[in-house]
Amino acid sequence: MAINDDDLELDDDSEQEVKPSNLKKIIIFATAGVLILVLTVGATLYFTGVIGGDEASVDADEQAATEPEEAKKDSDEEVSSETIYHKFKPAFVVNFEDKGKLRFLQVDLSVATKKPSIVDELTKHEPVIRNNLVLLYSSKSASELNSIEGKEELRRQTRETIQRVMQENVGNPGIDEVFFTGFVVQ
Numbered sequence: 001m002a003i004n005d006d007d008l009e010l011d012d013d014s015e016q017e018v019k020p021s022n023l024k025k026i027i028i029f030a031t032a033g034v035l036i037l038v039l040t041v042g043a044t045l046y047f048t049g050v051i052g053g054d055e056a057s058v059d060a061d062e063q064a065a066t067e068p069e070e071a072k073k074d075s076d077e078e079v080s081s082e083t084i085y086h087k088f089k090p091a092f093v094v095n096f097e098d099k100g101k102l103r104f105l106q107v108d109l110s111v112a113t114k115k116p117s118i119v120d121e122l123t124k125h126e127p128v129i130r131n132n133l134v135l136l137y138s139s140k141s142a143s144e145l146n147s148i149e150g151k152e153e154l155r156r157q158t159r160e161t162i163q164r165v166m167q168e169n170v171g172n173p174g175i176d177e178v179f180f181t182g183f184v185v186q
Helices: 005-047 055-066 069-076 116-124 126-138 142-146 148-170
Strands: 084-098 101-113 177-185
Touching (some): 101 126, 116 148
Antiparallel strands (some): 101 177
């Protein structure tokens, strides 16, 4: 069989045509892969909130940044959905006389509020609160402190004492409840 030069040229042309066709397919698949990758990353960022955030929350953040100081104080006065507890440290320790004997009372005290700003105010006015509570606790007798009713009454008086101090100094009674977390009479 004789090989014709024309046949050789056709073979060369057909090889050259196959290579660009394969190259086009590779470019198309690579472009499609990159496009899918970009869409996947974009969708993930969008749905996680990293990009394309809610315009309402952006507007609220901008508005909060431009609010005057007085308006921020008013927002602090809003009631929180969670109860916030504040523990007075150290415990209250007072002595009192009962039937000619010197006795001691130690009270661990916590208060509850739903207003976050009240915790700072409690700390600020703690010296007055502690003074008034020490006077209250030292005026009690052992018989008052040993009964459940006496302890409940003391708890009510403690709450009223703290609320009175807060009303006078802050203009708001502030606390909702008082809890004795430790109570020792000796």
